[in-house]
Amino acid sequence: MFKSVLVANRGEIACRVFRTAKRMGIRTIAVYSEADANALHVREADEAVLIGPAPARESYLAAEKVLAAAKASGAEAIHPGYGFLSENAEFAEEVVAAGIIWIGAPPASIRAMGLKDAAKKLMVEAGVPVTPGYMGEDQSPERLKAEADAIGYPVLIKAVAGGGGKGMRRVDASDAFLDALASCQREAASSFGDDRVLIEKYILSPRHIEVQVFGDSHGEVVHLYERDCSLQRRHQKVIEEAPAPGMDAATRSAITDAAVRAAKAVNYVGAGTIEFIADASEGLKADRIWFMEMNTRLQVEHPVTESITGVDLVEWQFRAAAGEPVPLKQAAIPLNGWAMEARLYAEDPSNGFLPSIGKLDHFVLPDDIRVDTGVYQGGEVSQFYDPMIAKLIVHEDTREAAAEALAEACADVEVWPVRTNAGFLVRCLEHPRFVAGEVDTGFIGAEEAELAAADLSMEVQLAALAVENAGIHEPGLSVPSSQSDLWSPFDPLFGLSGLRLNGQRSQAFRVWVDGQRIDGGVSLNGSHYTVTVNGAEDLALVYGGKVELSARNAVVGVAGRSQPILFFRGNAHLMSGYASAATGGTASDGTLRAPMPGKIVATPAKAGDTVTKGQPIIVLEAMKMEHALTAPFDGVVGEIGYAVGDQVGADAVLAKVEANA
Structure with missing residues (x-):
């Protein structure tokens, strides 16, 4: 076993990996950007190395800087966490070439599953069922639109190199396709450096079910059962659970067998996830579940699998990277009770889920459950990175008890002045449809007005x-x-x-x-x-x-x-003697202000354009998400104060719409 590990990541996943490393007596090394100088993962590491300015492309995504930090600190191994460089085959090869142990999937496996179109072709060859769609080389808007029209709406546009809900758009009608395609391609290029997309048939009652797989360098692959990640908002997972509600033994056997075949098809080593989409209109059935993609890394939601199996997946990753066999045979892996995880985001559900940034003057999380976090009271939520600030995880004997325990945990969250989605999570967990297990990926969209309400109780x-x-x-x-x-x-x-x-x-x-x-x-x-x-x-x-x-x-x-x-x-x-002023958004006179610091990535309208209420005027990118500022009423666009690529501060005046006379 290696004696030191560098985590090429930040936040809660870095802290999570450090926790297992320290238990195993392994020296921990952090990397950090200038924005993260006082971050929790830096404080918890045995050693920390500064690798660049705040923007991820100049620090956490700069492979050469991470590798230099590993060499300078004497790290024997690198764990990439998730996101950033975790599924970058070139980086994995550079790590191995430098004589450092790579705690992740083999580069060939990453490449095989990294592009969604190629991965689907490979899965067809392996006998794994896939959803119908277009995965062709012709990426012209005309061809893509023609294919979408032929498949029939609704369809899903997905970035070929995508993941984590980035570079993904649902389109319900032909006349909306080209605008959605342009937005998807921009986000894909920004997040992954690759604007290619594929088109899939959108399942109208979809459940997102994924199987945790694990392989070793000796050819053994096992599964650790399934997770249900159907509770999503705009393709971002919100609440995950294991096992999946309504999953019978026959369907579980079919989906886990397919997942193991998929992993074996790419000679997989380490922790990975095979994601499936299920048509749940008539309940879960083996012949109504299709392969979507494989994530060749540890997943954000891995704690629910750890909870029901009693396995430390990070320890298993360490052992696999050191050449050891999978610690347990398939028949010995237990499935006990029910686990649920809620993602606590720094965002304001009552204000369109806009990300919230700033210092955490008051930060109290429940102390009687598992909490994975990368922040602390007195720390700061930065504009530069993902808005997830913690994961709350519970494990109970039954699904009903788990939902109740997680709702209580979310209700106990106290954070200020940064806003969070804790109250939104409580309402999701207590909603009758969720309690009954009647949830698909459209649940939040259908119930959002009720779930995001900020009524004064x-x-x-x-x-x-x-x-x-x-x-x-x-x-x-x-x-x-x-x-x-x-x-x-x-x-x-x-x-x-x-x-x-x-x-x-x-x-x-x-x-x-x-x-x-x-x-x-x-x-x-x-x-x-x-x-x-x-x-x-x-x-x-x-x-x-x-x-x-x-x-x-x-x-x-x-x-x-x-x-x-x-x-x-x-x-x-x-509590105050006056109404607090909210920054950002749209003033009654038609002024559009930046709701947070960010970068202008598109200006769909130009000065002098006639626009209708709700029409996008400017698109702002912040905290890895796009936010469209739209016309508050019918009118004419006045001067637009910024160009694509400009960085803007919170409350900056971006444009103004003059009402029609």
């Missing part, structure tokens, strides 16, 4: 009145002058509050939460407050950063000094 309103009257924030904000003599400063993170009311007399109070005015009544009832809003009443006890509501059996978290933040069911709510 009655629990938060009642808690806000109690917080205001407990005097938990500093003087000067929303404190009635008549109450100044009763003021008792309180930091909710450290102690108990001072009470500001005398006797049982109820007093009328007004507070603001998320810019909304709340009127209610408060009276002291022993050690509790009786709080009332619009006829709803509860007993509230304020202590140590929490508000307990007796009748509702609910706990609302509290943090902050000058402006308290209330946390409930994964959502964060700002």
